[in-house]
Amino acid sequence: MSILVVAEHDNSHLKAATLNTVTAAIAIDSEITLLVAGSNCSAVATEAAGVKGVDKVLLADNPAYGDRLAENLAPLVAEIASGYSHVLAPATTTGKNILPRAAALLDVQPISDIVSVEGADTFKRPIYAGNVIATVKSTDPIKVLTVRTTAFDATPAEGGSAGVEPLDITHNAGNSAFVGEELAVSERPELTSANVVISGGRGLASSENFQMLEKLADKLGGAIGASRAAVDAGFVPNDMQVGQTGKIVAPDLYIAVAISGAIQHLAGMKDSKVIVAINKDEEAPIFQVADYGLVADLFDVIPELEKKL
Amino acid sequence: MKVLVAVKRVVDYNVKVRPKADGSGVELNNLKMSINPFCEIAVEEAVRLKEDGAATEIVAVSIGPQQAQEQIRTSLALGADRGVLIKTDQDLEPLAVAKCLKAICDQESPDIILMGKQSIDGDNNQTGQMLGALTGYPQGTFASELKVDGDTVDGGKATVTREIDGGLQTVSLDLPAIVTTDLRLNEPRYASLPNIMKAKKKPMDETTPEDLGVDVSPRVELLGVELPAERSAGIKVANVDELLDKLKNEAKVI
Numbered sequence A: 001m002s003i004l005v006v007a008e009h010d011n012s013h014l015k016a017a018t019l020n021t022v023t024a025a026i027a028i029d030s031e032i033t034l035l036v037a038g039s040n041c042s043a044v045a046t047e048a049a050g051v052k053g054v055d056k057v058l059l060a061d062n063p064a065y066g067d068r069l070a071e072n073l074a075p076l077v078a079e080i081a082s083g084y085s086h087v088l089a090p091a092t093t094t095g096k097n098i099l100p101r102a103a104a105l106l107d108v109q110p111i112s113d114i115v116s117v118e119g120a121d122t123f124k125r126p127i128y129a130g131n132v133i134a135t136v137k138s139t140d141p142i143k144v145l146t147v148r149t150t151a152f153d154a155t156p157a158e159g160g161s162a163g164v165e166p167l168d169i170t171h172n173a174g175n176s177a178f179v180g181e182e183l184a185v186s187e188r189p190e191l192t193s194a195n196v197v198i199s200g201g202r203g204l205a206s207s208e209n210f211q212m213l214e215k216l217a218d219k220l221g222g223a224i225g226a227s228r229a230a231v232d233a234g235f236v237p238n239d240m241q242v243g244q245t246g247k248i249v250a251p252d253l254y255i256a257v258a259i260s261g262a263i264q265h266l267a268g269m270k271d272s273k274v275i276v277a278i279n280k281d282e283e284a285p286i287f288q289v290a291d292y293g294l295v296a297d298l299f300d301v302i303p304e305l306e307k308k309l
Numbered sequence B: 001m002k003v004l005v006a007v008k009r010v011v012d013y014n015v016k017v018r019p020k021a022d023g024s025g026v027e028l029n030n031l032k033m034s035i036n037p038f039c040e041i042a043v044e045e046a047v048r049l050k051e052d053g054a055a056t057e058i059v060a061v062s063i064g065p066q067q068a069q070e071q072i073r074t075s076l077a078l079g080a081d082r083g084v085l086i087k088t089d090q091d092l093e094p095l096a097v098a099k100c101l102k103a104i105c106d107q108e109s110p111d112i113i114l115m116g117k118q119s120i121d122g123d124n125n126q127t128g129q130m131l132g133a134l135t136g137y138p139q140g141t142f143a144s145e146l147k148v149d150g151d152t153v154d155g156g157k158a159t160v161t162r163e164i165d166g167g168l169q170t171v172s173l174d175l176p177a178i179v180t181t182d183l184r185l186n187e188p189r190y191a192s193l194p195n196i197m198k199a200k201k202k203p204m205d206e207t208t209p210e211d212l213g214v215d216v217s218p219r220v221e222l223l224g225v226e227l228p229a230e231r232s233a234g235i236k237v238a239n240v241d242e243l244l245d246k247l248k249n250e251a252k253v254i
């Protein structure tokens, strides 16, 4: 068996999510190929070649792949996939956008968001907002999987010495175009891989108040997250939403501030190692999953916490 | 311009499901069923396109048991013009659903297909992308904003702002195109009583996957379901000092 992992990158750097995906791939079988598809992305291929456990890097460097449009990348992945038993990508917005489209081209039913590998064709994945875990077995000739990155440790980024093989395959559907991007710039660690995450909910009441959490995050070297209610209210941008339909996080320490603990929110954070909840309502469901609960008004305790750290 | 909206019947988002006693699947008896929230957002967006004069007709499609008519009726009450039920008692996988929708696209030739980004039961996040592959249409997934200019015949385009991990991305898609909705695209309206009454008279066709010539044999076997590792509730701390002490000396995370 040999396994194709679609690397996630921004044309200059390999994204950490790729390393967790390689770990999932290695749990299936040891022969791993990384596909780096992008534009002017040879630096990424060099990085990819150094990832421990990777045997081969395929480099598809072509302007058509620069913006990672699914219309162009899915046929590329589908064309290469025929030589592999498994195709994996991280369950990021990029992976989720491309992989199902590639799977349909292969007439394969993909499996999203796997959290464990039980065998070469059998995987576990959460369904119903993580209320139940399903064990599923694929009967398709090629298994197409997206990987929940928080469920797998990162493979070391160094220690490998794979060869890089350039590919000369162009797929340019010509029916979609990249217009622009507004990317959040932050000095803080990435939400999905941070060791500490501090999330705010509706009770924060304004975007100004989120600055209190930022000060705390600065002291703890953490990232900031939010509930859907806080995002919908416009306090913070969408890329900060944690939950069933937002980002999945599993840091060493998760601090939920003024978040009630709806199942859709818990789906995104309940695998965190230590959970702290700060909420003025002692009945809030978040306390049922919190290791340490503090029933208090956030406006009293967050400044105090920040000062005492 | 014609809009096709795919709506799925799912367990209501407020219900906490449990595995059946024998672990063979999820206990679904007597649970409250609703339209998938993301599909409701798709219907709302279609209705807004019609109110803006961009769309002329909205067709709501659902694939499911006879009772999925209820979710089509809900869509009709929100403003869709007619419905199509693709009736099956089998729980179809996204690939099979996409094949059914492809067959409907061949019949209806919509200019835009609006779908949810994810069904909240299976949490697949696949069907729109797969329909894109089968039709060859471009896809704008996880949309938080949609603008449509023109229609398929006059070379029209959809401009879609997408919620991606790093922020927002905007793409331009040739029509016909597939758009899957994210939570911020709009806030769905409530159906008014008169509109619920009117919806009862709107046309609803019925067909089956077999009639559409779609092979729906499953590719993935469900071996079983289980509860996730439960977290036990911890302790309440009295104040900030106690919290810091616990985090430092007990949990050792700071």
Ligand SMILES: Cc1cc2nc3c(=O)[nH]c(=O)nc-3n(C[C@H](O)[C@H](O)[C@H](O)COP(=O)(O)OP(=O)(O)OC[C@H]3O[C@@H](n4cnc5c(N)ncnc54)[C@H](O)[C@@H]3O)c2cc1C
Pocket: A200, A201, A202, A203, A204, A226, A227, A228, A229, A230, A241, A242, A243, A244, A245, A246, A247, A257, A258, A259, A260, A261, A262, A263, A264, A265, A268, A278, A279, A280, A281, A284, A296, A297, A298, A299, B013, B037, B038, B120
């Ligand atoms: C299809 C769908 C998908 C969804 N996806 C997600 C998702 O991915 N992520 C997500 O988070 N939600 C999601 N939701 C929404 C979810 O159901 C809840 O509505 C949401 O999580 C509530 O956010 P909240 O806890 O901030 O707000 P609320 O439930 O309103 O809770 C606010 C809390 O703040 C506390 N509070 C208020 N003021 C203070 C104060 N001064 N000090 C201390 N505590 C205070 C209150 O006691 C309360 O517990 C989804 C919903 C649907 C239908």
Ligand SMILES: Nc1ncnc2c1ncn2[C@@H]1O[C@H](COP(=O)(O)O)[C@@H](O)[C@H]1O
Pocket: B006, B007, B008, B009, B036, B038, B039, B042, B061, B062, B063, B064, B092, B094, B097, B114, B115, B116, B117, B118, B119, B120, B122, B123, B124, B125, B126, B127, B128
């Ligand atoms: N049985 C179905 N009937 C109608 N639409 C569906 C069905 N299954 C999936 N869809 C559409 O596909 C979207 C994504 O579903 P999924 O890929 O299952 O997460 C849903 O929000 C619907 O718009």
